[in-house]
Amino acid sequence: MVGKQTWTIPEGYIPEESTGPEPEMTSHGTVCLLNATDEDATVEITVYFTDREPVGPYEVTVPAERTRHVRFNDLEDPEPIPKGEDFASVLESDVPVVCQHTRLDSRQAENALLSTIAYGE
Numbered sequence: 552m553v554g555k556q557t558w559t560i561p562e563g564y565i566p567e568e569s570t571g572p573e574p575e576m577t578s579h580g581t582v583c584l585l586n587a588t589d590e591d592a593t594v595e596i597t598v599y600f601t602d603r604e605p606v607g608p609y610e611v612t613v614p615a616e617r618t619r620h621v622r623f624n625d626l627e628d629p630e631p632i633p634k635g636e637d638f639a640s641v642l643e644s645d646v647p648v649v650c651q652h653t654r655l656d657s658r659q660a661e662n663a664l665l666s667t668i669a670y671g672e
Contacts, residue, residue, distance in 0.1 A: 553587050554647030555671030562652065563598070563638035565624055580623040580632075582642065585649040586613040594644045596626070601637050606630055613648060620653075 565580050586592040591614050597607035609626045613619045623632045623640075632638065642650055650671065 552647055554585070554644075554649045556644050556647055557672045558642040558644075558648075558650035559639070559672075560642070560650070560652045561639045563623065563632075563640055564636070565632060565634045567635040581620050581653045582623070582640070583618065583620045583651040583653060584611070584613045584642075585618045586615060586646065587649070588646045589615050590646050591615050592644045592646045592648050594642050594648065597641050597643075598623075598626075598632060599639045599641070606632075608643075613644075 560582065563580055582596070584592070584594060591612055594611045594613060595608035596611065597605050598609070599605045606629060609628065611619065611621050623638075624634075626632055642648075
């Protein structure tokens with residue numbers, strides 16, 4: 552089976568501004584999750600900051616044999632992720648998943664997109 556149960560994304564940042572049509576071009580950070588198992592995955596996300604205590608866990612479900620893309624901008628409970636602040640995250644799943652991180656920075660008309668596989672253990 553593919554995947555790991557713990558993933559770390561050391562890079563995180565949600566730009567405060569955006570250009571272009573919403574919601575497609577809203578600046579955001581996203582965690583892309585693949586659950587190739589035959590069981591639903593419950594993923595808990597803890598977010599770490601430069602100068603304050605961690606927040607979480609945020610709980611996300613990824614159905615069996617499905618993918619789910621979760622914007623950090625959309626995480627609300629226990630509190631929204633602040634824009635314009637550096638953060639990192641640790642994801643813990645009850646079944647193996649694959650995790651990728653993507654960020655869209657649309658502060659300028661010339662947009663920037665970055666994507667990387669997270670560190671899995």
